[in-house]
Each structure stands twice: as structure tokens, then as C-alpha cells.
Amino acid sequence: MTAIDTPARRGPGPAARLAARAGSGAVRVGLLLTAVFWLVPTVGLLISSLRGPADISTTGWWRVFTDPAQLTLHNYADLMGNSTITHALLNSVLITVPATVLVIVIGAMAGYAFAWLEFPGRDWLFLLLIALLVVPIQVALIPVTKLYATFGIFGSLVGVILFHTAFGLPFAIFLLRNFFAEIPRELLEAGRLDGAGELRLFARVVVPLGGPAIASLAIFQFLWVWNDMLVALIFANSGSAPLTVALQQQTRQFGDNIDVLSSGAFLSMVIPLAVFFAFQRQFVSGITAGAVK
Amino acid sequence: MATVTFDKATRRYPGAERAAVDKLEIEIADGEFLVLVGPSGCGKSTSLRMLAGLEDVNDGAIRIGDRDVTHLPPKDRDIAMVFQNYALYPHMTVADNMGFALKIAGVNKAEIRTRVEEAAKILDLTEYLGRKPKALSGGQRQRVAMGRAIVREPQVFLMDEPLSNLDAKLRVQTRTQIAGLQRRLGTTTVYVTHDQVEAMTMGDRVAVLKDGLLQQVDSPRNMYDRPANLFVAGFIGSPAMNLVEVPITDGGVTFGNSIVPVSREALTAAAEGGDRTVTVGVRPEHFDIAGCEAASLAKDEPAGVAVTVNVVEELGADGYVYGTAEIGGTPTDIVVRVGGRHVPMKGEVLHVVPRAGEIHVFSTSTGERLSD
Ligand SMILES: Nc1ncnc2c1ncn2[C@@H]1O[C@H](COP(=O)(O)OP(=O)(O)O)[C@@H](O)[C@H]1O
Numbered sequence: 001m002t003a004i005d006t007p008a009r010r011g012p013g014p015a016a017r018l019a020a021r022a023g024s025g026a027v028r029v030g031l032l033l034t035a036v037f038w039l040v041p042t043v044g045l046l047i048s049s050l051r052g053p054a055d056i057s058t059t060g061w062w063r064v065f066t067d068p069a070q071l072t073l074h075n076y077a078d079l080m081g082n083s084t085i086t087h088a089l090l091n092s093v094l095i096t097v098p099a100t101v102l103v104i105v106i107g108a109m110a111g112y113a114f115a116w117l118e119f120p121g122r123d124w125l126f127l128l129l130i131a132l133l134v135v136p137i138q139v140a141l142i143p144v145t146k147l148y149a150t151f152g153i154f155g156s157l158v159g160v161i162l163f164h165t166a167f168g169l170p171f172a173i174f175l176l177r178n179f180f181a182e183i184p185r186e187l188l189e190a191g192r193l194d195g196a197g198e199l200r201l202f203a204r205v206v207v208p209l210g211g212p213a214i215a216s217l218a219i220f221q222f223l224w225v226w227n228d229m230l231v232a233l234i235f236a237n238s239g240s241a242p243l244t245v246a247l248q249q250q251t252r253q254f255g256d257n258i259d260v261l262s263s264g265a266f267l268s269m270v271i272p273l274a275v276f277f278a279f280q281r282q283f284v285s286g287i288t289a290g291a292v293k
Numbered sequence: 294m295a296t297v298t299f300d301k302a303t304r305r306y307p308g309a310e311r312a313a314v315d316k317l318e319i320e321i322a323d324g325e326f327l328v329l330v331g332p333s334g335c336g337k338s339t340s341l342r343m344l345a346g347l348e349d350v351n352d353g354a355i356r357i358g359d360r361d362v363t364h365l366p367p368k369d370r371d372i373a374m375v376f377q378n379y380a381l382y383p384h385m386t387v388a389d390n391m392g393f394a395l396k397i398a399g400v401n402k403a404e405i406r407t408r409v410e411e412a413a414k415i416l417d418l419t420e421y422l423g424r425k426p427k428a429l430s431g432g433q434r435q436r437v438a439m440g441r442a443i444v445r446e447p448q449v450f451l452m453d454e455p456l457s458n459l460d461a462k463l464r465v466q467t468r469t470q471i472a473g474l475q476r477r478l479g480t481t482t483v484y485v486t487h488d489q490v491e492a493m494t495m496g497d498r499v500a501v502l503k504d505g506l507l508q509q510v511d512s513p514r515n516m517y518d519r520p521a522n523l524f525v526a527g528f529i530g531s532p533a534m535n536l537v538e539v540p541i542t543d544g545g546v547t548f549g550n551s552i553v554p555v556s557r558e559a560l561t562a563a564a565e566g567g568d569r570t571v572t573v574g575v576r577p578e579h580f581d582i583a584g585c586e587a588a589s590l591a592k593d594e595p596a597g598v599a600v601t602v603n604v605v606e607e608l609g610a611d612g613y614v615y616g617t618a619e620i621g622g623t624p625t626d627i628v629v630r631v632g633g634r635h636v637p638m639k640g641e642v643l644h645v646v647p648r649a650g651e652i653h654v655f656s657t658s659t660g661e662r663l664s665d
């Protein structure tokens with residue numbers, strides 16, 4: 001545990017040496033340049049979304065530096081006025097939030113069960129789950145389409161949510177089970193002796209300790225579902241299509257809708273970022289420091 | 294407050310040939326401080342965990358008071374445990390750690406606070422109540438673990454080597470504190486340690502385990518004065534008791550150039566077992582340095598055995614002589630306590646005889662105690 005508190009004391013491994021050098025000037029400048037380089041497309045998109053359609057189609061976005069008067073919020077006004085886009089944005093939220101929450105809740109409970117509860121066939125079931133990890137999404141498209149048709153949820157939000165949840169779960173359970181299995185056994189035993197039943201133990205000890213893993217999983221699942229187009233194209237209809245699909249349909253009339261496209265693309269990018277920063281505080285490592293020893 | 298009874302309690306781990314704990318039978322009185330001691334792997338933790346409900350009991354029963362708890366889940370047993378690694382909830386403050394059980398039990402907030410603050414005062418933790426465990430020293434964490442147990446006011450305390458992660462000085466200090474606290478609270482306590490000094494200094498009674506089998510349960514005094522078998526004799530006491538195999542003669546045993554008297558019953562018992570020798574145990578403080586006046590079997594030679602001094606450990610008040618003696622033709626290590634003012638030099642030869650009435654006689658074949 002002390003190793004987690006003070007990784008620097010482990011002696012100068014290559015990573016530690018690099019980290020120490022990060023303080024020095026040359027490395028810092030290098031890192032800064034890389035970061036700036038990485039950000040160029042994003043900045044470009046942001047600036048484009050703030051220029052008029054005519055400007056976008058005639059000159060490059062860097063022109064704003066010489067002519068800042070181009071900047072306008074007009075595109076965003078258009079975007080908000082475009083009911084297809086606002087409806088799709090709402091759909092994106094209505095799909096992504098439940099598909100993330102369901103995966104986290106079910107995944108965490110199942111992960112706890114696989115890690116700490118004893119029931120017959122547990123290990124076989126877990127192996128089966130790992131096998132599911134390698135099933136490509138494409139092989140399920142046709143059978144699930146038929147299944148949804150029978151249940152009458154083809155084209156609905158529910159269908160899309162269920163599909164994302166089902167395909168997110170194997171990895172979620174796998175990740176969380178392995179994370180929960182690392183919790184010191186005595187911590188759970190202490191909880192049981194303190195009078196906690198399994199549910200309370202799960203909610204009050206396991207989940208708080210699983211914070212970092214759950215936060216990472218939430219971000220990945222959110223990003224995956226938010227950016228998905230394949231599943232949405234197949235299982236959603238025009239009423240339930242999310243932002244990705246709606247934006248793609250705008251490109252068919254390229255030129256006419258370039259204003260909506262740039263601002264819409266930026267919006268669809270910025271929302272996962274906001275989620276990331278919201279969960280970022282959870283990424284504190286060494287959260288179990290001080291539990292044992 | 295309650296009694297605790299292990300009634301032939303047995304634990305066999307799946308796949309293991311031998312039971313980890315084999316028909317354990319101990320009756321622990323209300324308010325008693327019982328120490329389970331034994332070498333690593335002898336089944337101490339398993340016994341404790343069986344009592345806690347963390348380990349299945351395959352045979353026999355465990356009772357707390359009149360209640361058969363053999364198959365009750367841990368949360369229904371009303372016991373608190375201090376783990377070797379403390380097992381504090383890392384995401385909770387010290388106060389929340391200590392109050393967790395009460396919160397689950399539905400005790401109201403004000404009452405929880407009072408009880409936590411009270412326990413914190415006893416354990417000198419008041420100023421740390423708002424901290425997380427990772428911001429505490431080892432000794433403070435240990436006290437939080439104790440605090441978590443005492444705020445609950447359970448029927449029984451269980452402690453599994455709670456001092457083994459502390460440094461030597463703190464360990465001795467905390468040892469006294471825990472023993473004192475237990476006497477004050479009067480809560481029945483089962484305490485596990487591999488350290489016989491801890492066992493002897495803390496326990497009302499001590500139970501010695503070896504390979505899952507109970508060897509002896511007794512007060513520290515009796516454990517020291519009348520060990521039930523060779524294992525207990527060698528395990529309890531530091532430095533350990535000298536154990537030497539010697540031939541039986543008429544009315545006693547031959548110890549070098551002396552005959553040491555042994556009770557007739559003991560000798561008869563040994564002879565009935567078909568043995569021609571017995572194993573004699575002598576504590577280091579029970580050797581006398583033989584002068585020439587003592588009766589010796591050999592002419593011109595002092596009585597007892599000649600011990601060649603290898604190392605002398607001087608402790609100030611007294612000293613321990615670690616030497617080698619030829620006994621029955623085989624070199625044997627012997628430890629002798631000597632007065633602090635008369636310490637022999639390395640290489641010197643001491644002649645020692647066991648003090649009459651202070652020797653322990655064990656059967657060589659079974660290891661059982663023969664003398665009373
Ligand atoms: N979970 C387990 N599964 C199988 N064997 C175990 C388990 N826990 C302990 N044992 C075995 O049971 C015996 C007693 O262990 P333990 O009670 O932990 O000993 P102690 O606490 O006295 O050092 C040992 O031989 C150990 O290897």
C-alpha cells in the first residue's frame with residue numbers, strides 16, 4: 001500500500017525517470033507542442049461552427065485570425081431551430097443515458113456476484129461471459145432484428161437501448177468483477193461482521209471502492225453509445241434516430257446544411273467531453289490506500 | 294457478555310487431507326480473555342473465523358451464551374473482530390468507520406456520535422475522527438480497528454494478531470492497553486497470536502494449538518509450570534525449556550553424573566509404555582551450578598553434566614548461557630540462566646544439575662507429560 005502512496009520511492013524506473021524529466025524545459029515544450037497539434041482539428045471545427053456558411057465553403061477556418069469579424073453564433077441558432085437536429089439530440093440523450101446507467105448498475109451487481117458470492121457454476125458462467133466478449137456485433141444484427149420484430153420494438157428507442165446494454169454488459173461485468181476481486185477480503189468480512197447484508201455491503205463498501213473502475217466504464221460506455229451509428233442506423237427509425245444519424249443525413253445535402261453540420265458535430269463532440277470532466281474527479285488512484293496495513 | 298463454547302468444532306477445507314481445525318473443544322467463561330496461540334498454520338485464524346461465522350463448521354457446534362450459532366451468518370452473531378490488517382473502510386473517515394455498524398443497526402445519529410466520541414476518547418483518537426485511514430500511522434489505524442469493535446458493545450471480541458504490524462516498542466505498549474481495556478469492559482475476548490510472550494502476558498487462559506489439534510488450555514502460570522506435553526513444553530517460555538532424552542534408572546533418571554529423582558508413578562508409566570528412556574524438561578532457571586560437594590556418580594568429576602559455553606547473553610539482572618553438553622553420547626544444546634554478577638566466559642565449562650522437584654518428565658514415545 002505504501003508503494004501506491006509514494007511510487008517515486010520505488011527507485012528510478014524508466015517511467016519514473018521520464019516523469020521526473022517532465023519537469024524540465026525541453027520535455028515540457030515537447031508535450032505542449034504535441035497537445036496543441038492534437039487540438040488543431042477540434043479548434044478548427046469549433047471555429048468553423050462559428051463562421052457563416054458562405055465563409056466555410058470559400059475559405060479555411062484560419063482566416064478568422066486575420067478577420068475575426070466573421071465569428072457569429074448564427075449556426076448555433078440555426079441548429080436549435082432545426083427540429084430534426086434538436087429531436088435527434090434528445091434521442092441521443094434518451095439512448096445514451098439509460099444504456100450507460102443500465103450497464104453500470106447491472107454490470108456492477110453482476111461483477112460483485114462473480115467476484116464475491118458463491119453459487120454453483122459461477123466460474124463456468126464467467127468463462128462463458130468472457131467468450132461473449134469476442135462475439136462481433138455484426139453477427140447479432142440479423143437475429144436481433146428478427147427478435148425485435150417479434151416483440152414489436154424494432155425502430156424504437158427501447159430496442160436501441162437494449163442492444164447497447166446487452167453488448168456493453170460482458171465487458172462491464174468482466175472489468176468490474178476483476179476490479180472488485182482486488183478488494184481485500186477482510187474489508188467485506190468486516191462489513192458482514194458489522195451487520196451489513198449483501199445489498200448494503202455492495203452499496204456502501206464495494207461501489208465506493210469501485211469508484212475509479214465504474215467511472216472509467218461509464219465514460220467508455222457513454223462514448224461508445226453516443227458515437228454509435230451502426231446500431232442506430234439499423235434499429236432506430238426516423239423518430240428515434242440519434243444525433244449521429246441525423247448529422248449523417250445532413251451531409252447528403254452538403255452545402256445547404258454546412259452550418260448545421262459544423263455546429264452539430266461540435267455539439268456532439270462536446271457532450272462526451274463534459275461527461276468526462278464530470279467523472280474525472282473519480283479517477284483518483286489509490287483509493288484503497290489505508291484499508292489494510 | 295456471554296460465554297463461548299467450541300464443541301468439537303471441526304473445519305476441513307475442501308481438498309485438504311487434514312482438518313485445519315480438528316474437534317476443537319474449549320469453554321470460554323463470560324468476560325474471560327482467552328488467547329489462542331501456536332505456530333503459523335496451526336489453525337488459529339481458522340478457529341477464530343469459525344466463531345465469527347466467516348468459515349463453515351463441518352462438524353461439531355459453536356455456541357455463544359446458550360445460542361447455537363454454528364450456522365448463523367456473521368451479522369447475526371453480535372461479535373466484533375479486529376483483523377490483522379485492520380480492514381478499515383478506506384473511503385470513510387475514522388468516525389464513520391467506527392460508527393458504521395451502529396448506523397446499520399439503525400441507531401440514531403446523536404447516539405452514534407456520543408458512542409463514537411466516547412470510544413475515541415478512550416483510545417486517544419479524538420483529534421483524528423475526521424481523517425481517512427490513509428492519513429493515519431500504523432498504531433492509529435490499529436486503534437481505530439479497536440474502536441470499531443468497542444463502540445458496538447458486542448457479546449464477544451475477536452482479535453487476529455492485531456499487534457503483528459506494529460513495531461516492537463509499540464507492540465509491548467499496546468499489549469498492555471488492550472489487556473487493560475478488556476478487563477475494564479469485561480467483554481469476553483478471543484485473541485489469536487503466534488507470539489507466546491503475548492499469550493502469556495495477556496491471557497486469563499491460554500490455548501495452545503498445533504496442526505489443528507488443541508494441546509492444552511490453562512492459565513499462563515499452569516501452562517508454564519505444568520506443560521501437558523513436549524510440544525507445549527518447548528513452545529511456551531523464552532528461552533525455551535531444555536528437553537533431553539535420558540535413560541531411566543532405579544528411582545530416577547541418569548543426568549550426566551547425577552541421578553535425578555523422579556516419581557515412581559512417572560517411571561512406571563514410562564516402563565508400561567515400553568520406554569527405556571524418558572524426555573526430561575528443565576527450564577533455564579532451574580539448573581544449579583554443581584560444586585564438588587554434590588554427590589557424583591563418577592570419581593574426581595563434578596555432578597551433573599558439563600556444559601561448554603558457546604554464547605552468553607547478558608541481560609543485566611541475569612544472563613543466559615547457551616552451551617553444548619554431551620548427553621548419552623550426543624551433543625545437546627543447553628540453555629542455563631545464571632546470575633548477572635557471575636557470568637562465565639565463552640569456552641568455560643559449567644557443571645549443572647537440575648534442581649530437585651523442578652523437572653518435567655515426558656514420555657519419549659508419546660510426548661505426554663508423566664510427572665505431575
Ligand atoms: N481458505 C483456505 N483454503 C484452504 N486451506 C486453508 C485456507 N485457509 C487456511 N488454510 C489452511 O488451514 C491451515 C490453518 O490455517 P490458519 O488458520 O490460517 O493458520 P494460523 O492462523 O494458525 O496461521 C493451514 O494449513 C492453511 O494452509
Ligand SMILES: [Mg+2]
Nearest residue numbers: 334337338339
Ligand atoms: Mg493466522
